[in-house]
Amino acid sequence: MTHTGGCACGGVRFVVHGALAPVIACHCESCRRWSGYYWAAMEIPRERFEWTALATLAGWSSSPGVMRRFCRVCGASLCFDEAGADHIEIAPGAFDALTGQATIGHIYCAEAGDYYQLDAATPCYPYDEPPGGVPGG
Ligand SMILES: [Zn+2]
């Protein structure tokens, strides 16, 4: 089972080998500015993730050890890549097909924008994930 995805213009393409993962939304200031709204991602084990086209891939180090990777042509925000992490965080909207996944948690809600409502049925954390991660993640 593989899941393909990429940016809006097609300059960057990737594949995930095996299952996808639930989505966690981050409402921190950095994610807000980078995405223009709030950022959300799936944590995919690094060994199951592969770039298949890199022609227009660019990156921005938003904090020490973190690269936010995007397409320099179409501007698609694609992944949050933290050095030393065993996973890479991929934008769910970049996949070609429906993901079959759900958003299971919201983090950094203390920094959330005022132009949307948080879903009361989904766990919201003021800052980072709780120890052990978001339940179900
Ligand atoms: Zn692109």
Ligand SMILES: [Zn+2]
């Ligand atoms: Zn964030």
